[in-house]
Amino acid sequence: QHLEFGRRLPSDLSTMHLYPIDGAVHRVGQQETAFGFRDAKWSMVICGIGKDSSEKEAVSRWAKDYWAALHPHSAGAAYVNFMMEEGQERVKATYQANYERLRAVKAKYDPDNFFRVNQNIRPKKGA
Structure with a gap:
């Protein structure tokens, strides 16, 4: 699915970031801090960015469709700083x-x- 959405980029400013979650994150207990996804391996954020307002609808649709396609494969929630x-x-x-x-x-x-x-x-x- 990543290739499909990569081919359909609505703007050359739009992207998807994938961050590894490892190291110290996995050495802390699930309930020792606010961050709850201690067993996750990756964190993803979809960044729909257009050059100007004329791209707003296309960028928004691409980001929402991409998110909807990947969400069934996710932990069901998000890193709080990536949320809208x-x-x-x-x-x-x-x-x-x-x-x-x-x-x-x-x-x-x-x-x-x-x-x-x-x-x-x-x-x-x-x-």
Whole structure:
């Protein structure tokens, strides 16, 4: 599928980055930090970039189609810094078993959710 989408690049600025995940990432326990994908081997991000707004639709369609084609082969979530505005369920999937613990931390240190312009973890109520 990579070759197919590579041949259909909507712009010479569009790309897909593939990053190996190894080394220290695998030596830390699954729930010792917020990052939950300690057993993953690769991380991918699709970058749909056009030269100007006239390419917006083609670039967006290419990136969404590429993502949809590869998603069934993924861990089902994402590295949080690669995410767009994808909703709370996707954020929850990204943090896996760490999500509820992170909600409790958020409730303690940011109960009013001041820091929310991000892939937000909403504070746990009553924590």
